[in-house]
Amino acid sequence: MTSPASALNPMLRKLELRAPLDVSDREALLALPYRLQTMEPAAYVVREGERPERCCLLLSGFAYRHKVTVDGSRQIVSIHIPGDFVDLDAALLDIADHNVQTLGRCEVAFIPRLAMRALIAAHPKVAMAMWVDTLIDSSIFREWITNVGRRDARSRIAHLLCEFIRRMEVAGLMDDHHYELPMTQEQIADATGLTSVHVNRVLQALAKQGLIERDKRIVGIPDWDALRRAAGFSETYLHFDQVPRDFATAA
Amino acid sequence: MTSPASALNPMLRKLELRAPLDVSDREALLALPYRLQTMEPAAYVVREGERPERCCLLLSGFAYRHKVTVDGSRQIVSIHIPGDFVDLDAALLDIADHNVQTLGRCEVAFIPRLAMRALIAAHPKVAMAMWVDTLIDSSIFREWITNVGRRDARSRIAHLLCEFIRRMEVAGLMDDHHYELPMTQEQIADATGLTSVHVNRVLQALAKQGLIERDKRIVGIPDWDALRRAAGFSETYLHFDQVPRDFATAA
């Protein structure tokens, strides 16, 4: 069955990988009120400390979440690709505990917090799909803790690349084995707990070792398996194999 | 109203801080089938790669989640205190993406995965409370990424202590401003992305600077505010102020 074209379609497709939905769930999701907006590069979607009034769904472009420590350094805690809810927290938590900012230019859909809550209340299957999504996000956070805490610079960066590539592939957003790296070296540094200077050197080393190819912002992966090994990357934590199951009616 | 004494009571109390429950929700929670078990120190509750058949609720003692990288180093990704669901993931995700292990001796309640699912399906308010719990866990994971990625050894360890103390206090498990540190220095190292040798030196430095007092495994905090400043600790991310709200009926 084909739904009418809607900006929300990619999100719907992603949710159905989390838990099965029925017709009324799909209709309700697509009937969600939203405001489309194009955001400039580096624009803030959410600021830490705010009481958000809306959830943000990423339609095109990339975005990231980050926290800032008292002494001013920044840690990126996740990267988001089109189809991701960038701020599902906003629907249920009162206060934003982190910032959300765009990488390049983005299109986003803002959905009022109360509309999300009404949807969740009326459609248990949608709620379950979103909860599963939250759980998978958690798993990714755990992997990031491990990445930053226990891998050396080379593996960390390789791991970041592996994760990004696999997520893009599974979301159907990769053309071939080349993709445009949406992040500056400083942002890679903030995601891996390194400095931009060191990221620069490690990227050069990875290229010299034939693990990546670089041309401006375009990165190619000549030998996926070698990169995977360098990263110690195993994609279990992304839960791509998770079987969509009906949790909302007695199991 | 007083519920009949049950091992599940502390969990119920914690959930009600996430979202309001009504009488039938409470009854269903307390009617959950479970198996009590005492676990030895360092016992595995869940192993990465398993297909879990039960959720684990911590009744007494402490436990932690960790991941192991290919080259064998360990990263602890969370610490759990009595009343915590240590593996809510197990109810909804098919494959465990991390290990769960006890710190000292523990009492746990194992709840069959299917019983959890049935509860969730029949009691939307319980599901919402648990989802909010998952979201708050996520927030803690994000803070840990930041801790490991962007703070120096001294702040990292101080931050770990601050978080632990505040969670214990809020759970009503702290007597005075002294508590027994349930972790070895090696475990602190694995939680902060350091080595046990360095943790040892930093703990000594913190003691010398008057930020902590140590006597065997007992740690005292003579000057909470100084420790908090050293850690750059701000407890927003723990969402203690989150107001329990009814999400399950139209907002």
Add this chain to the structure above:
DNA sequence: CGGCAAATTGAGCATTGTCAATGTCTGTGG
């Protein structure tokens, strides 16, 4: 062509890790 952000480079340094030895504590069995 000018301006600005991002990338790159070099030199020196510091935080933290490694390795290996020694000290301390706790629980257990004789």
Add this chain to the structure above:
DNA sequence: CCACAGACATTGACAATGCTCAATTTGCCG
């Protein structure tokens, strides 16, 4: 009650991964 084992904590000397600072180059865009 003592001796011993084993786990944990502590120490020292040294190495190294990654950071700092500061300059320079490159690429992008109007």
